[in-house]
Amino acid sequence: MSDRRWLVIDLVLVGVFAVIGRLSHYGTLTAGGWWTTAWPFLAGTLLAWVALVAVRRPPGAVASGVVVWLGALVGGMLLRQASGQGTATAFVVVATLVLGALLVLPRVGARVRRR
Known part of the structure; x- marks a missing residue:
């Protein structure tokens, strides 16, 4: 799968999370409500992608998925906190898992299919 497809998949899935x-x-x-929830996590996802590109990691690799996950989570929570949105412990736990x-x-799944 191409790099761009993984980027789109990641952004869509973070949007689904919101x-x-x-x-x-x-x-x-509503569009406004969705955006309020989504933008910090979308920004965190994009920051993680910048890191992947900088270190030239294949975006479809499982380890790259972990980088994107942590970027979306940590970046999203930091941006939520900075923008006055909640970061209750229960929310952090659920967001981490989802x-x-x-x-x-x-x-x-893509790795298993390739084998």
Whole structure:
């Protein structure tokens, strides 16, 4: 799979994470509400991608998925905190698990399929 496809997949999956969060907490979804939730994690994802490109890691590798996961999580939480959004412990735990599954498992699946 091409590098760009992995970038798009990662951004879409982080967007899905924000949709799930908005719907589970508010029961409705608006573009503005989605953006408020999504932008810190999308920015963290893009920062992780900059790091992957800088060190020339293959974006489809499982280890690269871990980098993207941690970038989305840590970057997202730091940006949420800086922008006055919540970072309650329960939210951090759920975000850790959900983002980990969304950003790492597709790469595991792609690796298994290649074998």
